[in-house]
Amino acid sequence: MTAATVDPIDLPAPPDPDIADEPVYVGKQTDAQLTDQLLDLVLSPPRWMPYALAATGLGSFVLFCAVTYTVTTGIGVWGNNIPVAWAFAITNFVWWIGIGHAGTFISAFLLLLEQKWRTSINRFAEAMTLFAIVQAGLFPLLHMGRPWFFYWLIPYPAEMRIWPQFRSSLTWDVAAVSTYLTVSILFWYLGLIPDVAAMRDRAKETWRRRVYGVLALGWYGSAKQWQRYRIGYGLLGGFATPLVISVHSVVSMDFAISQLPGWHSLIFPPYFVAGAIFSGFAMVLTLMLPARKLYKLENVITTNHLDNMGKMMLLTGWVVFYAYLCEMYCAWYSADPFEIYANITAKISGTYSPVWWVVFFCNCLAPQSLWSKKLRTSPVALWMVTIIFQIGMWLERYMLIVMSENRDFLPKSWHLYLPSAIDLTILAGTICFFLFLFLLLLRFLPFIPISELKEMRHQMRNEAEEAKHDAERVRKAVLHVHA
């Protein structure tokens, strides 16, 4: 993308009454200045970057060791038992895949709804989605007793003519997650192409130009390319949108199709999707707020973004809260002693009830703070709330999985679950690995979509001019009438 020589645009832009009061872009830069600002983030990285990469890289190595130990020794190195046959691994899986939802939601869903504020944050969110799916994808593999046979869950023409057992939601899971991963990669990569081309054009070192050149797939910004790009991006957006709903719905069926009290529930698909978006937005903010500060991006990620995302979390948080209440009500209404125990008694007063109470605080009470606009627009306060949400959502999955399993039908089976050191290491390791991948993104790719941002700016200027023009016309018409 070549730097355009457009006049500086004065943009405390038009009030956009249906979304926000605040602007989604602040500043008076030229397109070239904006491109420079955003490309500079990658081309001249901050000094702390190598240390951060080394620290998270080390954490990723520890994860690698823990995974190797697990695969070579057996799942027994975890704390799992019978009845709690799924625990940390599946909790982490659901948590990570949930986090992976916000990216696609922001990119695709909001794209279709033509929400302008998505622009500055969508790449960020998409990348986060990808990296979260990478973490999530580890767990279904790892938690198998014999992970080297994972491909038996994939329908392929085996010589024994055995197919996966399609009534099991685990086979649906394989399809749902792999589809989601594929579409997410394509969507993210497609959006990245114009910016990678800009990187190619601006990079100083030859190797960089080569690498970005290959990644840019020969992009030179012709009108034809832009037209095809738009169509492709729109189509993928259309593809990805239903996936936001389907993936976590399918994941929720890993539980819902069973007959375990606490899992066996029809509310799970919408409940899981809402929770996923809730935690996904929280994660976007958790990552974005420090990046915004460190990279001084207040002009492209404005308080308007924070405000909007805060509102999304408030909304989805309420859906989650409603689902909690609904589960309890349904259990009570069913009059089934096992359901009542798992959904009400165990939560309020069972062995794991502290977990439930923390979840209740994190996911039901804490989101109510988002009613305050002051909090929604305060980066520090907002960041702290998102951390609370992350913890709450992780514990919610832990509660759903472990609490339901540890006390099921026969009291004989009742047994506590405690994670082993390896369990904790793997969870911490995936967080490191996630951050490591994220830092790599910050280091090597433009994480604010430059072309889209510039496009949006122009759009907004046009709209502002149109609005001015309209206002003028209205004024004239009124004058005319009065006359």
Place this chain on the structure above:
Amino acid sequence: MTLEARTREFAPGEDERPDGVERREFLRLLGAGAALAGIAGCERSPRTTIVPWVTQPPEAHPGSPRFYASAMEIDGYAIGLLGESHEGRPTKIEGNPEHPASLGATGLLAQASVLGAYDPDRVRSVEKRGEPASWGALRAVMAQIPDRGRGVHVILEPTGSPTIAAQISRLRAKFPELDVRWHAPLAPVNAWAGARIALGEPLETRVDLRAADVILALDSDFLSSGPWALVHQRDFAGRRTPATAADAMNRLYAVEPVMSVTGAAADHRLRVRARDVLAVAAAIARELAAIGVGISADLAGALAPWAARALEHEKWARVVARDLAAHRGASAVVVGETQPPVLHALAHAVNAALGNVGTSVTYSVSPIVDAGSEAFDLAPVSRALQAGQVKLLLVLGGNPAYTAPADLELAASIGNARESVYCGLYANETAGACVWHAPLAHWLESWGDARAFDGTASIVQPLLAPQAEARTKAELLDVLLGEPPRAPHDIVFASWAAARRDAATLFAAWLEKGLVDGTATPPLVPPPAPKALAIGRALAGLPLPNDGRSLELTFRRDTKVHDGAYANNVWLQELADTITQLTWDNAALLSRSTASRLGIADGDVVELGLGGRSLLVPALIVPGQADDSIAVSLGYGRQGGESVARGIGANAYALRTTGAPWFAGGATATATGRRAELALEQVHRSLEGRDDHVLLHETKDVWARGGGALTERKKPQLTLYEEMPQGPRQWGMAVDLSACTGCGACVVACQAENNVPSVGKLGVAKSRSMHWLRVDRYFAGAPDEPQVLLEPMMCQHCEKAPCEYVCPTNATTHSQDGLNQMIYNRCVGTRFCSNNCPYKVRRFNWFDYHQDQAPIVALVHNPDVTVRSRGVMEKCTYCVQRIREAEIREQVEGTPIVDGTVRSACEQACASGAIVFGDLRDEGSRVARLHASQRAFRVLDDLGTRPHTMYLARIRNPSPELA
């Protein structure tokens, strides 16, 4: 000999691996190794011909197992068994249906003993102070017996073996001053002494539970301990399983300090300290006398001060007495070994007064050599040892240094003997105290003979060649007798040939049948009459305990490791105790109120003190335990070279003395502030009000009135599908909870049959035990006076199995004949099936459990069952290998499968007949009839899983007067 010395890998002086091997040396060793490999390979099959394989019979095919009859002694009493042998390798023990002590069933110890044969900890060669030595040298030591045998002491385990009996009498004749002693910590010396008081002779009391309508058990765990346990279980169950509410049932009253399996089966259980049992018995006897049951006035007078101590239980005693009196001639009073002789004597008097003798109670001469004699007292040996008068001490079997009363200090004084020889399986405490260790042959490797409780003799024949240099006890006694070396078979045969002229012709038939016909000792007719005067005098001579609420300590036979002899058996260690659900440990059992009075919590390490001795043991609060009474089971805290047993639990023998072998007052218990983790198989105690879904139980009266759980339960779930839509046979199971005593034999049988791995204490504590079949235990009612509800739980083989539809790889499917199958090599281990199994009977291989075993242990594996690798699920298969074998036989040989042809391992082991397996399509089959029973129910029926296993509700028969 120290453990260190035994486990040292290299010769003394060589602390490290020798520095490399020369090429020539290597080739030489390689050649020698290859040549010897062939010889070693032959070692596993018996060297002597054993019957019925005189020559290989034409019907014997490699791959199909053969069964050999043999017998195993427990505390000297034989139980007739069949050993299943695969190509010369015994893998499973079954009961011998012809044998009176087995009736086809087996107990825990017999089931687990096959694993003991392959125990890698067994000593293989003769050792002197832990170093390898030769038989010749040992023989020379043993042959140096002075004239008349002065200073020579032999300690044996009690036995009924005619061969050993003959050898002992020859020994006594040859060396009149040679001292022969019998020692087993659980030998029924109190019962013999009681019989001697009451009847003048140490007779065996046999109780026929078939003829008993009312049973009073005085601290007696007759359903799980003693040589008659299997017979008792069968007969008891026969009177507890009504088809309709109108059917008669027996009634069991139990008085005991510790909840036992028998107490759990009781209709009424009185929780009293061990030393108050006599008082309760006296109160009942006095009530009987008051009603006019013929208790002599002398005796009644002597009972008065005792009965006065049980005033608080007066009503209970009166009801029991009335019930007993109402069933004269059809009741039984049974006393446990833990109670003093005088109570045994009193019971004889009460039984006689009730007219039970001759009907439900009979007497016979004990099959045990020297039963009831002074030779069961080890004190003289201990004195001789301490005085340094012992020239040769020979310990044949057992482990007296560990099990002898602590006050004898046998372990410390054995070193005073000039020569000491221990012949045993393991390098245990006694082996450590003795100079010489001669490896003993396991019973599966031995020729010998043994007698059952009723005197029936069996020939013990080996299924396996003895390991390395192992010898039988008879061979060692032969050495003492100065006999020229004879093959073990010849010793036994010669002894029988000397006793019976027809031995030569009938020996093979005896081997085949597993017993010698006509050797049972008949009940004494007329039965001896109890001497009321002597009993009264004995009672009057006994000081009344006058220690108020002082803490009592009781020692219990451990249901799993017995007296400690089986402590190295992983299967038994891993088995959960029926009542406490404790594995891999013993504990100080105490009641909740006692614990709170002493400030002790579950899992606290407690210091128990008794008579100046002390012991550290973790506390475990158990419902049903008598207040102010702490129970510790024997057999733990081992210090020898048994790697499994070593260091597990606490050694209660350290507190057990000659004067108080079973219980004593004046004990102390203080919390040390330390905690210990106890591995409980089941943590939760209550059914949480889920009785009607999980475990139906009802009293007979309520059932008869047409109310209660049995009649009011919901209708079976409706379904649109056909009940059993598939093949011609539909396998199913019925478990009668009224019959099940929870003895656990089925669990071990299942483990042996199906190559079920053990997971160790940590594994159990993490709830990862692998048992395909377990016995769930719940406590109902008041925490201190609980009703124990037991429920064997295994895969229910659901027709609409929740595990099947969630498996992503088709690794668990439904067969045409109604089995829920598990395909191990298709399983990837997602464990979704376990999550969705409401019965939680699926087991996951968290590690490669079989990989950790010593190679020799793999010999115990059943070749018909896959050994599972890590990462796969497993569960009860209804013993599918047995089904398929029968089907193949049906196809090949035309042997039709009828009801009873296919028996699951659990069914076969169960003495109570609580488990029945068969074809549900066959309307005449036992299982089909049981499924149609009024008592039949499905566990968690509401879920619509349609299990092929149905349970029959537990019915109790409490006295209306105590309701």
